[in-house]
Amino acid sequence: MTDAAMIWNLLAALIIGLGYLAAFVFVGGLLLRIALYIKTPVPLKIVQTPGPKSAPGVLARIAGDVLIFPNLFQADKLLWLGAWIFHACLFLILVRHTRYFLYPVPELVIDWQTISVYAGFFFPIPALYLFWRRLASSRVLYISGLPDYITLILLTAIASTGMLVHYFARVYLVDVKAFTLGLVTFAPVPPPQHPIFIAHFLLVCALLIWFPFSKLMHAGGIFFSPTRNQIDNVLYPRYVNKWNEEVRVD
């Protein structure tokens, strides 16, 4: 083996290792965090009223929160628009990417291919808006911290490298699929020898590792917000707090 080939093999092994590590941290971290939320009691009925009076109503409220951000709409129309487009693009991009991990590729993913690609192109616009907003509004600037900027930069960098490999510095699709399917079937093969693709992949790894430890957890936490996921039935039945007994009052 030549030196170059040896170095490449080593690099490939590292990249593959990092991919697994990222997946492990992401899944493990997410599950641990969610397990923690589930385990932590909700001592009192703190539903935001007026709220849904029944369980299906609660499901509708949560579905609404996840899909159309009604509270944000009330708060700030422009932010709502920016944030909604941002998330819609992300969603379409995610859906499209399942084609690299599923075989055969689901029908829906194929149908959505065109619009999903557009979403990828479009994504930097809402991302830039959100970034610009952090700097332009004195109130948002005041609350913004480094992680807020890093998260936006990371996502934009992922989307841009993705678009580069898709259009401009094309990577051979068969190689990509071999690599990704290799990863999910635990029979890894080296990634395509394409620096932008490798950058894209590594950035995604960084995002996955960052996810459970950061505000990105809002994607999971939104389902566990007691003001939004409780039934507005303050009178009946009796709501029980597990640790109420421990609090002595005599």
Next chain:
Amino acid sequence: MPEKFADFPATALAWRKTNGGIAIPVPEMDEGIAAAMVCHPSKAKDMKPIALPTERVPQWQARAVEKLRELLTKYRGLSVYLDICAQCGACSDKCQFYLGTGDPNNMPVARANLLRKVYRYYFKRAERFLGGDAEPFNEQVLKEWYTYFYQCSECRRCSVFCPYGIDTAEITMAAREIMAAIGVATKYVTEVVAKVYERGNNLGIPAPAWIDNCQFLEEELKTETGKDIRMPVDEVGADVLLVMPSADNFANTDTMMAYGKLFYALGMSWTTSTYCNEGGNFGLFLNYQNMKKVNKRILDAARDLKVKRVIWGECGHAWRAAIYTNTLNGPMDFLDPPHPVHICQFTADLIKRGAFKIDKSANDDLLITYHDPCNAARAGSLLEEPRAMIRATCNKFVEMPRNTIREKTFCCGAGGGLLTDEIMPIRMAGGKPRAEACRSTGANYLAVPCAICKAQLPELMKHWKVDVKVGGVHDLLSRAMIL
């Protein structure tokens, strides 16, 4: 009254009506402008009876972190909300205390960040590593907490605008509970809770004075109506125990007399209790233990007096605590269902069933508008009943602008334990949106079912020169009722 709050920018901004709503001007940020507005610290004599340390505990930093750890395992809301805030700023112009002062720490998200940075320091090292704002719990942080967590009325307005429903009030409550555990609390809140244990009510009215006042009101009612309307005290075996805010006994006496007329018209026996003549619960603004203990007195009184039902009087935060009764000290199954019951629910239901003879024209001299107490609206689901009562008893009812009512209601500016004189500038600044919304209706009567609002709003309206009389919802029924 200090004129300092001329400093706060809300005074200068223009308020315009827009289609059905009102344009709410957002002040420029002015860092630290409200920093000097702090509540007086608690006194040892009040801390003792409410089971809190009489002075700062040794190793208070470590103790506070330990308490935070404990609360994180007890409150899912706290744990989730500290994690998931996207720092989007949607809530940043929704708090009346930011709108009134322009102090950035009064933006809900920034207020929560005061706790979040401590959380990050001890429990979220990854974010700290990436440059997230993190700080150990120290004297400076404690000072910020004490200032700004007592400039939050726990009104939950912010949660209505947060995409995840993040309730900064939950975070404020946690911070106050942590501070209480290390011996840091405000004089006003602790004094009130201590008074409840000593005298049975927030105002510290002794039993003989309570009875006296009730007799006085009976005489008033006799002069007014010519009827023997009773204001019973400690009557064993009555149907109903009424727990109203104790202020109704001598400040909001029109409301108190209205209760008397109401039960008289129904021919129902009722009573107040000198052991527990308070519906309010300042434990809610301090810590779980005191909230539970204050709440327990109500059920104890109900058992002692062998009543069939407990009804909560016109009070916002009392109702928020009331809906926890079944959880805190229940089951309440020794009482007739449904429970708990708010007097507005009780009365609105009876009005609907035609229990009273009402002459609406008795209120024709009034143009009435209605203030949703934040606790009643956003935490207690009490929105329709008071409105139904007003519509049934008055001809002229006008709503305030739609972005200032119902679940979007502005707090009066003095809830959550802020009804204390040393922070009058904060109260007036925080109440400004409510005052402007009220002004825009041209109403001359502001109906509100909350004793704290009834104490705050007249001062507020006077300060902002809004010419309106503040009174209860039952007062209107009382005027219109034909006995």
